[in-house]
Amino acid sequence: MKKTKNQMLVIFGASGDLTARKLIPALYNLYKGQHLPEKFVVLGTSRSFMTDAEFREKVVSESDFLKSKLDKEDKDFIQQFTNQLFYQDLGDNYTDSYANLAKRIKELNEEHGTEENYIFYLSTPPSLYESIAKNLCDQELTKEDTGWKRIIVEKPFGYDLASAKELNDGLHHYFEEKQVYRIDHYLGKETVQNLLVTRFSNSIFEPLWNRNYIHHVEITNAETVGVEKRGGYYDKSGALRDMFQSHLLQIISLLVMEPPINSSAEEIRDEKVKALKSLRVMKDEKDILENTLRGQYVASQINGEKVKGYREEEGVDPDSTTETYAAVKFFVDNWRWKGVPFYVRTAKRMPTKVTEAVIHFKTPHHQVFPSQDTYRQDNKLIIRIQPDEGILIKFGVKVPGLGFHVEQANMDFYYSDLDSAQVMDAYERLLLDAMQGDSTLYARADEVEAAWNFVDPILKCWKESDAVTTFGYAAGTWGPKNSDELIAEKFGWRNPGDLLTDESGFCILS
Numbered sequence: 001m002k003k004t005k006n007q008m009l010v011i012f013g014a015s016g017d018l019t020a021r022k023l024i025p026a027l028y029n030l031y032k033g034q035h036l037p038e039k040f041v042v043l044g045t046s047r048s049f050m051t052d053a054e055f056r057e058k059v060v061s062e063s064d065f066l067k068s069k070l071d072k073e074d075k076d077f078i079q080q081f082t083n084q085l086f087y088q089d090l091g092d093n094y095t096d097s098y099a100n101l102a103k104r105i106k107e108l109n110e111e112h113g114t115e116e117n118y119i120f121y122l123s124t125p126p127s128l129y130e131s132i133a134k135n136l137c138d139q140e141l142t143k144e145d146t147g148w149k150r151i152i153v154e155k156p157f158g159y160d161l162a163s164a165k166e167l168n169d170g171l172h173h174y175f176e177e178k179q180v181y182r183i184d185h186y187l188g189k190e191t192v193q194n195l196l197v198t199r200f201s202n203s204i205f206e207p208l209w210n211r212n213y214i215h216h217v218e219i220t221n222a223e224t225v226g227v228e229k230r231g232g233y234y235d236k237s238g239a240l241r242d243m244f245q246s247h248l249l250q251i252i253s254l255l256v257m258e259p260p261i262n263s264s265a266e267e268i269r270d271e272k273v274k275a276l277k278s279l280r281v282m283k284d285e286k287d288i289l290e291n292t293l294r295g296q297y298v299a300s301q302i303n304g305e306k307v308k309g310y311r312e313e314e315g316v317d318p319d320s321t322t323e324t325y326a327a328v329k330f331f332v333d334n335w336r337w338k339g340v341p342f343y344v345r346t347a348k349r350m351p352t353k354v355t356e357a358v359i360h361f362k363t364p365h366h367q368v369f370p371s372q373d374t375y376r377q378d379n380k381l382i383i384r385i386q387p388d389e390g391i392l393i394k395f396g397v398k399v400p401g402l403g404f405h406v407e408q409a410n411m412d413f414y415y416s417d418l419d420s421a422q423v424m425d426a427y428e429r430l431l432l433d434a435m436q437g438d439s440t441l442y443a444r445a446d447e448v449e450a451a452w453n454f455v456d457p458i459l460k461c462w463k464e465s466d467a468v469t470t471f472g473y474a475a476g477t478w479g480p481k482n483s484d485e486l487i488a489e490k491f492g493w494r495n496p497g498d499l500l501t502d503e504s505g506f507c508i509l510s
């Protein structure tokens with residue numbers, strides 16, 4: 001077990017949604033699980049004025065997770081945990097306020113023995129990231145002569161390739177790359193990490209993991225929710241930036257990469273960068289029109305309840321063409337993947353919440369048994385990232401009785417069946433890694449730039465070309481009617497008949 005040194009976590013944007021909904025609950029779970037160091041404090045900061053006591057009260061009252069625990073045995077734990085939380089406002093006068101912040105950090109460090117080990121977590125609007133880094137540097141809070149200093153940067157990391165490069169350059173003025181932790185919460189998900197283990201610790205999969213045996217790869221990321229309260233942000237972003245450029249390209253890099261020589265952060269990230277660089281960049285409008293599709297949900301009824309269309313959501317332009325559905329087909333130009341199509345889709349307001357990668361293997365070269373067009377004969381490996389996390393292999397078996405009729409059977413593994421199924425929340429895992437100085441599950445500068453390099457031409461064409469349409473789809477359905485045209489495979493996307501849901505609408509692995 002790695003040691004977590006005494007330290008202070010300074011959260012910028014501490015009065016915001018992410019802090020209350022994700023960061024504080026994750027820190028609480030780390031506290032309860034005894035993963036925090038003996039000497040540890042959290043200092044929240046933002047422009048709003050609050051006392052320490054008000055900050056403690058606010059984060060508990062705004063976290064559904066902590067509120068739900070207040071009546072239970074956790075009550076005392078919550079009290080002890082919140083005693084470690086402090087707050088310092090930044091006001092509007094930056095020069096003075098950063099000097100005050102630095103003073104408070106030094107005082108807390110002395111009082112609590114955090115050994116000048118500081119993590120700065122930037123959970124503010126991204127436009128502030130560089131100026132916060134500069135102010136920290138001006139206050140001499142970035143030097144590592146005594147204690148280490150790390151900076152965690154929330155997504156979105158840039159708006160396009162140029163702005164991501166600019167942000168990387170900006171941060172590198174004040175922090176060395178080894179101090180920068182770019183968060184992508186999908187990398188904190190147990191099942192995403194398990195992609196590496198499935199691929200590289202089993203001799204049964206790796207020999208088949210190439211163009212000789214794989215016919216195509218399909219990835220679905222579907223959410224039932226709409227844009228919720230983030231319409232203002234989302235309308236400038238869209239599904240391709242919000243999900244595909246970050247989370248889905250991370251998953252793709254893990255599926256596509258070559259085996260690393262060992263499991264160190266640099267070796268794994270070197271291979272991920274190579275994988276991202278091998279994605280074939282779409283060059284012209286024709287290519288993009290043929291291989292991408294964008295959609296937007298329109299008003300509908302889900303389970304008898306009226307659901308707003310995207311353009312009626314708060315913060316969204318009523319004439320917006322921003323996509324809430326994005327599908328992309330692409331190829332990977334390297335020895336392993338030559339000619340294997342990848343189909344990826346991501347969307348909001350789908351019938352169920354599910355993220356999964358499906359590896360479709362080629363059918364046998366020679367058909368021994370009678371052709372049965374109505375059955376799927378391809379073997380499939382389904383890696384379910386969420387919910388109902390697990391892995392399923394589909395393979396042909398003989399139907400009992402006369403003749404040789406083949407049907408698909410399942411061989412499965414569910415995380416919930418493990419005795420040690422205490423799966424850490426993604427933010428918990430990632431915060432702990434940063435506290436321990438492990439950046440394996442954080443994106444490196446060149447990785448983020450390689451991801452933008454692939455996405456940039458699509459975004460540009462979607463923005464500038466009159467030939468690009470945003471197709472409507474009724475909220476609660478599987479996307480635009482023509483979405484099956486993109487996936488030029490016999491059985492289309494793995495939906496909706498294949499994706500079973502239980503009574504509560506939970507998408508079960510089958």
Ligand SMILES: NC(=O)C1=CN([C@@H]2O[C@H](COP(=O)(O)OP(=O)(O)OC[C@H]3O[C@@H](n4cnc5c(N)ncnc54)[C@H](OP(=O)(O)O)[C@@H]3O)[C@@H](O)[C@H]2O)C=CC1
Nearest residue numbers: 013014015016017018046047048123124125126154155156
């Ligand atoms: N919420 C979520 O689910 C997710 C959020 N993110 C990212 O996390 C970041 C924070 O998001 P979220 O919490 O939702 O945003 P909010 O708008 O809820 O919070 C933003 C925070 O930044 C503070 N802030 C604004 N201006 C300044 C300033 N000039 N100086 C210091 N602090 C400032 C605000 O407080 P005040 O006004 O008091 O200064 C507030 O605490 C964003 O980059 C977002 O993209 C990423 C993934 C998911």
Ligand SMILES: O=C1O[C@H](COP(=O)(O)O)[C@@H](O)[C@H](O)[C@H]1O
Nearest residue numbers: 155185223225242243247355386
């Ligand atoms: O980063 C984001 O992720 C969420 C989806 O996360 P999940 O862990 O629930 O799958 C998405 O809703 C949001 O738009 C996006 O910014």
